[in-house]
Amino acid sequence: MTTEDQTKSPAAIQPKKDDKQDRLAARLRENLRKRKEQARGREKDGQPD
Template sequence: MTTTENDIKKPAAPPKKDDKQERLAARLRENLRKRKEQARGREKDEQQV
């Protein structure tokens, strides 16, 4: 029996320590984007009145 690359089990990659920080940073960026969008909407409303 011969061994192929698929037969060789590779160790699982350890979880990144920065995963939590990356997720937090992404949520903060999304939050900031939404807040800017809301502010632009309010500015438009004020200009129309």
């Protein structure tokens, strides 16, 4: 295997995808947490929805 083959292999690209997936997952978790918090606030105000 040449150096060029190693740089194009999926293993070389995978860490970037993992980082992107981790960032996306963290943002989705944060968004869900905020939405749940907002829903709880609406329920306390007497506006269930």
